[in-house]
Amino acid sequence: MVGLYAGRIRQYRKVLILEKYVINGATTLHGEVEISGAKNAAVAIIPAALMVDGVCCIENIPQISDTDMLLTILKELGAKIRYINKSTIEIDARNATYKDAPYDLMRKIRASYYLIGAMLGRFGSAKTTMPGGCNFGVRPIDQHIKGMTALGADVDVKNGFVYADARDGRLHGARIYLDKVSVGATMNIIIAAALAQGRTIIENAAREPHIVDLANFLNSMGADIRGAGTDTVKINGVDKLHGGSYAIIPDQIEAGTYMVAAAATGGEVLLKNVIPRHLECISAKLRETGTIVQENEDSVLVKGASTLRRVNVKTLPYPGFPTDMQPPMGTLLCLANGTSVITEGVYDNRFKYMNELRKMGAEVQVDGRVAVIEGGRRLTGALVQACDLRAGAAMVIAGMCAVGTTIVEDIHYIERGYEDFVGKLNALGADIKIVDFPDNDDSEKIISVV
Numbered sequence: 457m458v459g460l461y462a463g464r465i466r467q468y469r470k471v472l473i474l475e476k477y478v479i480n481g482a483t484t485l486h487g488e489v490e491i492s493g494a495k496n497a498a499v500a501i502i503p504a505a506l507m508v509d510g511v512c513c514i515e516n517i518p519q520i521s522d523t524d525m526l527l528t529i530l531k532e533l534g535a536k537i538r539y540i541n542k543s544t545i546e547i548d549a550r551n552a553t554y555k556d557a558p559y560d561l562m563r564k565i566r567a568s569y570y571l572i573g574a575m576l577g578r579f580g581s582a583k584t585t586m587p588g589g590c591n592f593g594v595r596p597i598d599q600h601i602k603g604m605t606a607l608g609a610d611v612d613v614k615n616g617f618v619y620a621d622a623r624d625g626r627l628h629g630a631r632i633y634l635d636k637v638s639v640g641a642t643m644n645i646i647i648a649a650a651l652a653q654g655r656t657i658i659e660n661a662a663r664e665p666h667i668v669d670l671a672n673f674l675n676s677m678g679a680d681i682r683g684a685g686t687d688t689v690k691i692n693g694v695d696k697l698h699g700g701s702y703a704i705i706p707d708q709i710e711a712g713t714y715m716v717a718a719a720a721t722g723g724e725v726l727l728k729n730v731i732p733r734h735l736e737c738i739s740a741k742l743r744e745t746g747t748i749v750q751e752n753e754d755s756v757l758v759k760g761a762s763t764l765r766r767v768n769v770k771t772l773p774y775p776g777f778p779t780d781m782q783p784p785m786g787t788l789l790c791l792a793n794g795t796s797v798i799t800e801g802v803y804d805n806r807f808k809y810m811n812e813l814r815k816m817g818a819e820v821q822v823d824g825r826v827a828v829i830e831g832g833r834r835l836t837g838a839l840v841q842a843c844d845l846r847a848g849a850a851m852v853i854a855g856m857c858a859v860g861t862t863i864v865e866d867i868h869y870i871e872r873g874y875e876d877f878v879g880k881l882n883a884l885g886a887d888i889k890i891v892d893f894p895d896n897d898d899s900e901k902i903i904s905v906v
């Protein structure tokens with residue numbers, strides 16, 4: 457498990473070796489796929505385990521580099537990590553101490569900001585790097601800082617680090633209105649407030665399923681959190697959290713990605729271990745394209761249409777259409793008949809991947825937060841980059857639909873958020889190989905095929 461992230465780039469006889477996906481299209485996906493645990497729940501629940509005075513047994517942790525890195529960080533802080541099986545992990549943070557954590561890992565992931573709330577809750581102090589993560593526009597943490605300050609912490613950002621200290625040694629409850637609907641700030645404040653003295657109320661809170669999952673995890677460990685999943689969350693701080701067991705919900709965005717892949721390739725895929733209610737906005741939008749989506753109790757069946765209809769998409773906080781599904785949808789709409797419009801309602805620069813799709817023959821006009829896609833195009837294979845996690849998934853879907861061979865670079869982004877992406881797709885009929893390329897002039901020469 458350890459080193460998932462580092463494994464995609466390595467040295468070989470003084471030549472840098474880069475692993476890339478080589479995708480032969482066009483393929484049609486058929487079969488069944490098991491959805492893993494939710495990345496954006498796991499990356500908050502793992503740091504939150506730092507605050508538990510006991511052993512947390514957490515099931516359905518996705519095997520991805522983001523969770524791998526957070527578990528490594530907790531280990532560096534002195535927590536004991538025991539793997540029960542590939543997706544069930546015991547975390548015992550009782551001997552964790554406040555000390556310098558591996559900042560090189562922290563600055564690689566966005567979710568390292570949850571360590572601020574967890575370390576403040578546990579130690580009364582925190583030092584983390586400014587968060588890393590996907591680069592699609594300005595991603596400030598001012599709402600996180602607003603929340604921690606309201607809870608009684610002195611917060612200072614300098615030299616690329618965030619320093620936070622609870623003025624009275626322990627945080628105290630507060631009423632916090634978020635100026636922006638922020639998933640991260642909502643979850644970070646919930647974490648920090650769980651062990652604060654008194655009641656905290658978060659207003660204008662985000663409502664994503666993974667926020668409810670975090671609250672359910674903390675409540676199963678003895679916290680007192682109500683209203684998660686609504687725009688007002690109330691937390692009555694407790695003195696300690698006890699150990700226990702918890703299973704993370706299935707990943708809404710991983711499921712959505714496979715749904716779009718099935719629709720785009722014109723295949724038929726049964727997604728197992730999902731919560732259909734979390735997928736409603738994605739299912740509704742796919743049905744508008746003519747795709748058939750059948751919901752069962754814990755699975756959905758997606759059948760691609762012979763021809764895809766154009767649609768308009770506007771991304772919004774939950775329960776709106778998820779911004780993380782915007783890039784995969786962008787690929788699908790390149791194949792749909794007619795002109796589609798995507799409006800990005802959350803980030804200010806999340807269309808960089810459109811340049812990569814243009815290399816494959818897509819016709820797209822982008823103006824700020826709006827992309828106009830002239831669909832009905834036959835995509836052709838090309839050398840493309842994964843600009844970020846979800847953009848990388850969009851390029852893989854494009855490669856499966858394109859005629860010819862597509863090589864996707866910077867696949868470490870994709871490995872951050874999709875467990876066994878290549879294995880699951882090949883089991884559905886894709887033709888994807890992870891291939892070593894020398895990072896030099898003849899970088900097209902394949903060294904070895906994994």
Ligand code: EPZ
Nearest residue numbers: 496567594595596597598599600636638639640780802803
């Ligand atoms: C989380 O990011 C997810 N990441 C993102 O998923 C997801 O795109 C995003 O929520 C929205 O759903 C994790 O959970 C680790 P936000 P986060 O705070 O918390 C602005 C993926 O692919 N904002 O809800 O960073 C911000 O710039 C990743 O899995 C502030 O202005 O998102 C954005 O415009 C990509 N100040 C908007 O709010 C702040 O303090 C929403 O951001 C915080 C955010």
